[in-house]
Amino acid sequence: MATVVIRTQTPAERPLALHWRRVRRLPWLPVILLAPVVICGIFGSLLFPHDPTTIDLLAPRKPPAWMDGGSWQYVLGTDQFGRDLLSRLMEGARVALIVAISSVFLAALIGVTAGMVAGYYGGIIDNVIMRIADVVFAIPAILLIILIGGAVGGGFLTVLSSIVIVSWVLYARVVRGETLVLRERGFVALAKVANCSDTRILLRHILPNLMPTCIVLMTLQAGFALLIEAAITFIGLGIQPPATTWGLLISEGRPYMTTAWWIPTFAGLAITITVLGTNLLGDWLQEKFDPRRQQR
Amino acid sequence: MTRYFLSRLRLAVITILGVSLIVFVTSRMSGDVTLLLLPQDASQAEIAAMQHQLGLDAPYYVQYYKFLVNVAHGDFGESLRYREPALGLIMSRLPATLELAFSAFILSTVVGLLLGILSARMRSSWLDYFSRIFSITAQSMPSFWVGIMLILVFAVELHWLPTSGAQGVQYLVLPVVTLALVPIASTLRITRSAMLETLDADYVKFLRVKGLHEQFIVWKHALRNALVPVIAISGLTLGFLIGGTVIVESVFAWPGLGNLMVESIFTRDYPVIQAGVSVTSIFLILLNLAVDLLFGVIDPRVRFG
Numbered sequence: 001m002a003t004v005v006i007r008t009q010t011p012a013e014r015p016l017a018l019h020w021r022r023v024r025r026l027p028w029l030p031v032i033l034l035a036p037v038v039i040c041g042i043f044g045s046l047l048f049p050h051d052p053t054t055i056d057l058l059a060p061r062k063p064p065a066w067m068d069g070g071s072w073q074y075v076l077g078t079d080q081f082g083r084d085l086l087s088r089l090m091e092g093a094r095v096a097l098i099v100a101i102s103s104v105f106l107a108a109l110i111g112v113t114a115g116m117v118a119g120y121y122g123g124i125i126d127n128v129i130m131r132i133a134d135v136v137f138a139i140p141a142i143l144l145i146i147l148i149g150g151a152v153g154g155g156f157l158t159v160l161s162s163i164v165i166v167s168w169v170l171y172a173r174v175v176r177g178e179t180l181v182l183r184e185r186g187f188v189a190l191a192k193v194a195n196c197s198d199t200r201i202l203l204r205h206i207l208p209n210l211m212p213t214c215i216v217l218m219t220l221q222a223g224f225a226l227l228i229e230a231a232i233t234f235i236g237l238g239i240q241p242p243a244t245t246w247g248l249l250i251s252e253g254r255p256y257m258t259t260a261w262w263i264p265t266f267a268g269l270a271i272t273i274t275v276l277g278t279n280l281l282g283d284w285l286q287e288k289f290d291p292r293r294q295q296r
Numbered sequence: 297m298t299r300y301f302l303s304r305l306r307l308a309v310i311t312i313l314g315v316s317l318i319v320f321v322t323s324r325m326s327g328d329v330t331l332l333l334l335p336q337d338a339s340q341a342e343i344a345a346m347q348h349q350l351g352l353d354a355p356y357y358v359q360y361y362k363f364l365v366n367v368a369h370g371d372f373g374e375s376l377r378y379r380e381p382a383l384g385l386i387m388s389r390l391p392a393t394l395e396l397a398f399s400a401f402i403l404s405t406v407v408g409l410l411l412g413i414l415s416a417r418m419r420s421s422w423l424d425y426f427s428r429i430f431s432i433t434a435q436s437m438p439s440f441w442v443g444i445m446l447i448l449v450f451a452v453e454l455h456w457l458p459t460s461g462a463q464g465v466q467y468l469v470l471p472v473v474t475l476a477l478v479p480i481a482s483t484l485r486i487t488r489s490a491m492l493e494t495l496d497a498d499y500v501k502f503l504r505v506k507g508l509h510e511q512f513i514v515w516k517h518a519l520r521n522a523l524v525p526v527i528a529i530s531g532l533t534l535g536f537l538i539g540g541t542v543i544v545e546s547v548f549a550w551p552g553l554g555n556l557m558v559e560s561i562f563t564r565d566y567p568v569i570q571a572g573v574s575v576t577s578i579f580l581i582l583l584n585l586a587v588d589l590l591f592g593v594i595d596p597r598v599r600f601g
Binding site for chain 1: 317435441536566573
């Protein structure tokens, strides 16, 4: 009997229990919130219940299935032109993914480079980069976007460049601060002794140490990018119809909100859920990388 | 102190110059003004004459210098739509925007501080969980959507409040709540963590040992220290609020600066946009300068740090 007890405790069960504990520590809530967006964004065209651009003028502003007058043919109802809202939301997920990922990577690339160079070299380069950052920081984001968008007009490129212009500053400031600390560390001095070039020191020795911070920032900024996209679209400088974005769905649905509340409501919920997911994931990553800064 | 003052002042001046440079560059990107002013069939010579008259054929640094001189005299050009000086238009709309922004500032500071202190005091209570869920959700919602949803619920369905306009206090409620949501969340988060840190500090433990009443410790002693980071971000918060009014005003048809700016996008009234961006940015830079200086006076660590 005794041997049986020992056997069940050690070799068989313990790895499983450990495994289970590891699984439980994963960020389940953010994953659940973000999964639909990622899946719809990648496989959207295979999953659409309807074509998101097909206009059905016989069924404009049909309410969601569970309400009077709704049908399961259009689960979340239709928009002002009778297009299926669920399919349009799924198509919006694709655009949201593209906007978020491309803007975040571009902003990080520019911001991290600027921050590393400013922090590592110091002096006049540092001064110039940081003064530019100050200026961008001084103008409220939405006003800067109006200034740029008003000059060049709306569209995908305006959205992308606007998000990049207002958000690289954050990376630059944070990365500069960390680089200032890192460049005084022993391994940088040793790399210099070993005759490494500045580029090599920056890319091989400093950048890897910046990675945790960058990943956290990028996660948080991905959500922020969607909020900016929605705001830009609202002021008329965003991605133009007939394309579909969540921001566009809210703006287009707004005139009909008293008769078709579901159009702006569900589109806004899609944004909120996604941003909430990235915010929670960002917080989780921050705690994971830096246990000292754990929220109490 | 003088040195700290001067270095801050120099930074503010550089930043203002930077803003003016951005405004200048974007104005040149916005297209050729001469083509707007001349009839479509204008000859090449007429266009050149107009460009010369407007000074557009001068080198860019000369144009920038002239632009700076004009701006220093408060001349941002004429609104293409209203045919009156852009700066005057902006100034006439500014009070309504400031009313909205400052109301939201007061609301967010009071509610954020209160919730932050209470949830730090009652850590892990239902109030604490509510505050934390609230603050992370509030920061995840597009502000104009929040406005639309509030209109749907409180104006369209319940008929408690008007949908839009500005004819009295009841018109202020929904826009201010919409605007204050994010700052409430950030003030709450900062207050909560500052308060938790302070309540752990040795001097607070000493006060407890001394037998002081916990309420007295919290509201008299700990609050003062917890206020420091809240005041520190107040400049940023106001900046956020003034930027946020752009969106919120146009959702609620509030007759302020932001609404005018969004209209100007649609009517391609670029001088108004330039004047609006310049005025708000300079206002915010000076405000942040004031906050910095105030901090230098209050807290010696800032001055010498």
